[in-house]
Amino acid sequence: MNLLIQASYFLAAVLFILGLKQMSSPVTARRGIQWAGAGMVLATLVTFMSHELTDNPQAMTNYILIIVAIAIGGGYAWVSGKKVAMTDMPQMIAMYNGMGGGAAATIAAVELLKAQGEVAAGQNTNALLGNVGLSAHPETIAQAMGIDITILAILGAIIGTIAFSGSIIAWAKLDGRLNTNKLLPQQQLINLVLAVVLIGFAVTVYFTNELMPILVFFALALVLGVFITVPVGGADMPVIISLFNALTGLAVGFEGYVLGNAAMIIAGTVVGSAGSLLTHLMAKAMNRSVSNVFFSGFGTNTAAAGQGDESGGSMKEVQAQDVGIMMAYASQVVIIPGYGMAVAQAQHKVWELTQLLTDKGVKVKFAIHPVAGRMPGHMNVLLAEAGVPYDLIYDMEDINSDFGNTTVTLVIGANDVVNPAAKKDPSSPLFGMPILNAEESENVIVIKRGRGTGFSGVENPLFLLDNTRMLFGDGQKAVNELIQAVKEL
Amino acid sequence: MIEGLAALYIFMLAGFTGYEIISKVPVILHTPLMSGSNFVHGIVLVGAMIALGIAENTTQQAIGFVAVLLAAGNAVGGYVVTERMLEMFKPSDKKPANQENK
Numbered sequence: 001m002n003l004l005i006q007a008s009y010f011l012a013a014v015l016f017i018l019g020l021k022q023m024s025s026p027v028t029a030r031r032g033i034q035w036a037g038a039g040m041v042l043a044t045l046v047t048f049m050s051h052e053l054t055d056n057p058q059a060m061t062n063y064i065l066i067i068v069a070i071a072i073g074g075g076y077a078w079v080s081g082k083k084v085a086m087t088d089m090p091q092m093i094a095m096y097n098g099m100g101g102g103a104a105a106t107i108a109a110v111e112l113l114k115a116q117g118e119v120a121a122g123q124n125t126n127a128l129l130g131n132v133g134l135s136a137h138p139e140t141i142a143q144a145m146g147i148d149i150t151i152l153a154i155l156g157a158i159i160g161t162i163a164f165s166g167s168i169i170a171w172a173k174l175d176g177r178l179n180t181n182k183l184l185p186q187q188q189l190i191n192l193v194l195a196v197v198l199i200g201f202a203v204t205v206y207f208t209n210e211l212m213p214i215l216v217f218f219a220l221a222l223v224l225g226v227f228i229t230v231p232v233g234g235a236d237m238p239v240i241i242s243l244f245n246a247l248t249g250l251a252v253g254f255e256g257y258v259l260g261n262a263a264m265i266i267a268g269t270v271v272g273s274a275g276s277l278l279t280h281l282m283a284k285a286m287n288r289s290v291s292n293v294f295f296s297g298f299g300t301n302t303a304a305a306g307q308g309d310e311s312g313g314s315m316k317e318v319q320a321q322d323v324g325i326m327m328a329y330a331s332q333v334v335i336i337p338g339y340g341m342a343v344a345q346a347q348h349k350v351w352e353l354t355q356l357l358t359d360k361g362v363k364v365k366f367a368i369h370p371v372a373g374r375m376p377g378h379m380n381v382l383l384a385e386a387g388v389p390y391d392l393i394y395d396m397e398d399i400n401s402d403f404g405n406t407t408v409t410l411v412i413g414a415n416d417v418v419n420p421a422a423k424k425d426p427s428s429p430l431f432g433m434p435i436l437n438a439e440e441s442e443n444v445i446v447i448k449r450g451r452g453t454g455f456s457g458v459e460n461p462l463f464l465l466d467n468t469r470m471l472f473g474d475g476q477k478a479v480n481e482l483i484q485a486v487k488e489l
Numbered sequence: 490m491i492e493g494l495a496a497l498y499i500f501m502l503a504g505f506t507g508y509e510i511i512s513k514v515p516v517i518l519h520t521p522l523m524s525g526s527n528f529v530h531g532i533v534l535v536g537a538m539i540a541l542g543i544a545e546n547t548t549q550q551a552i553g554f555v556a557v558l559l560a561a562g563n564a565v566g567g568y569v570v571t572e573r574m575l576e577m578f579k580p581s582d583k584k585p586a587n588q589e590n591k
Contacts, residue, residue: 022513023525030575053542073561081569100563106556110540252533266503267532272505377520384577469576
């Protein structure tokens with residue numbers, strides 16, 4: 001039986017790795033997740049037969065509890081995952097990720113409490129034996145569990161708990177339930193102190209056998225996760241979610257070692273390293289370092305910087321009819337979508353407009369900035385949902401040299417990713433971030449809800465350029481007007 | 490059980506594997522891949538089941554129950570959203586079946 005279980009875990013690990021590998025190409029991606037899914041089902045089913053479960057005197061109760069918990073947790077996730085709108089995907093990923101981190105942390109909690117209980121139970125016997133100079137029972141948690149296992153259990157607990165409470169905050173912020181970046185004055189200093197105290201309690205847990213330090217330890221980790229995430233600006237959210245994803249993977253890997261479970265070690269570590277690299281790539285695309293994201297509230301204290309004091313003009317409004325004509329007779333139109341398109345659910349209308357223009361012989365391309373939207377690839381997902389084929393969609397490096405040949409660039413709900421200040425103005429908080437060179441095209445049309453600044457709170461000089469026209473309004477409504485305008489021609 | 494040094498090798502090799510997988514991914518797949526890797530660490534469900542399985546008193550059972558609940562949410566939710574995202578990717582030769590929006 002044990003051999004069957006181990007072989008199944010091995011196969012599951014292989015399926016996870018092959019599945020992730022296939023997910024790295026759009027052609028095989030769907031098969032990839034299905035393979036990984038098969039691995040998960042297999043691993044879950046054989047675990048029901050493992051001796052840890054069957055040997056326990058409480059086995060019957062525990063089996064029922066397991067099945068009920070899977071039904072509730074899985075059922076909730078199934079329903080919410082099926083009905084969530086594509087635009088809300090980032091916060092759902094944050095939520096599910098938080099659950100994984102929480103699960104890793106609770107596994108550590110069970111292990112630590114179990115060891116603590118054993119040590120405490122052995123105390124009385126020790127007192128008797130101590131009189132004759134013997135010590136039959138371990139006196140600390142570390143002695144009960146073993147040095148390596150205790151250390152990894154505690155590390156996994158810290159990481160998993162922070163990923164849990166941090167992800168919940170990330171979810172609340174993206175879902176619009178939490179709109180503050182400020183919690184306490186001197187937040188960074190408080191976080192530092194809190195982290196030091198947390199490490200102090202981690203050491204205490206290691207060297208003692210009391211219940212209280214364990215409880216305080218988990219409570220502190222929870223609070224730290226909240227404190228770390230609240231000050232993070234909205235524009236940095238994707239980086240944070242990706243980071244928490246990597247951290248959860250790592251925590252799962254550590255707890256896998258604690259439980260002696262190879263499938264957890266492999267899957268967790270693969271996700272930990274893959275997630276770290278992904279986080280790094282995202283941060284690089286935004287010209288931010290990961291520590292930067294953590295230790296400065298972007299868009300909170302920098303809003304005043306980079307204000308357009310050289311005032312290159314004013315915003316010039318335009319009517320949809322004019323834009324329709326402009327686009328219908330263009331040779332090439334490039335569409336730059338941003339989060340505004342997601343909010344307005346305009347992706348279907350955008351594709352309709354694209355088809356109309358293509359029928360008129362206009363070449364239409366989509367330009368996607370690596371961090372457009374709330375996550376890398378967020379826009380690709382939305383456009384794919386609307387039915388836009390992925391070969392019309394271009395990455396920044398592939399299209400940036402093409403803006404010079406473009407008659408009209410249509411910016412829908414994007415702001416920071418087309419802000420030329422990132423190239424020219426060293427005082428701008430965006431300075432150094434690679435952007436889409438929209439300003440190089442003959443005409444730039446910006447669809448925008450209002451005159452305010454974008455997510456990061458930074459002024460955009462692109463809106464003031466001579467070749468830029470503003471089309472104010474909700475994304476979906478504005479694109480609808482464009483469709484009508486093109487149809488009427 | 491996996492002994493210390495063997496585990497260290499597993500950590501190292503799995504780490505490089507994860508790095509290799511991600512390093513060649515086009516931007517278009519970053520979100521689905523993050524979601525997919527989010528699903529993969531749902532394997533924590535196996536650990537949660539064991540943690541609840543070894544529980545001997547009510548406190549441990551309660552915490553273990555929460556562990557399984559959360560882990561199942563991670564695994565199932567991660568799968569559902571990743572699948573939904575990936576089923577939408579198609580090349581232009583296949584005409585989208587449904588143009589109607591909403």
